[in-house]
Amino acid sequence: MSEQQSPPCPRTRLGAKLRRMRRQAGLTLDQAASRLDKSRSSMYRIENGRTRVDVHLARSMMDLYGIRDITLLEEVREAVKPVGGLPGTEGATRGQ
Numbered sequence: 001m002s003e004q005q006s007p008p009c010p011r012t013r014l015g016a017k018l019r020r021m022r023r024q025a026g027l028t029l030d031q032a033a034s035r036l037d038k039s040r041s042s043m044y045r046i047e048n049g050r051t052r053v054d055v056h057l058a059r060s061m062m063d064l065y066g067i068r069d070i071t072l073l074e075e076v077r078e079a080v081k082p083v084g085g086l087p088g089t090e091g092a093t094r095g096q
Contacts, residue, residue, distance in 0.1 A: 008049070009049065009079075010075065010078050010079040010081075011049040011052065011079040011080075012048075012049030013049075013075070013079075014049065014053065014075050014076060014079045015046055015047045015048050015049040015050075015053075016047070016049070017069075017072070017075065018046065018047055018053065018058075018061060019047040021061065021062070021065045021067050021069070022047070022061070022065060024065070024067065025064070025065035025066055025067065027064070027065070029043050029044060029047070032061075032064065032065075035064055036057070036060055036061065036064060038057075052079065052080050053076055053079070054076070054080075055073055055076050055077065058072055058073060058076045059073070
């Protein structure tokens with residue numbers, strides 16, 4: 001029997017979505033990082049859910065990628081919410 005995996009945390013889902021958007025726009029990680037005035041490693045961490053992304057950066061990413069996603073900003077806000085009101089748990093899932 002295979003072990004059931006828990007769903008990814010909001011920040012991980014958001015990062016994967018941002019990566020898909022970048023790829024859909026035909027940009028490499030280096031190209032996007034340069035145009036957004038971010039380091040490649042910073043963009044990598046954002047797309048892998050290891051670093052928070054704020055609403056302003058998300059808007060800049062949508063502009064650069066030429067994509068309008070009306071749900072993205074709400075997903076950004078959800079990904080930075082503390083879980084259960086505990087400080088330092090932004091984007092974490094319960095039970096981890």
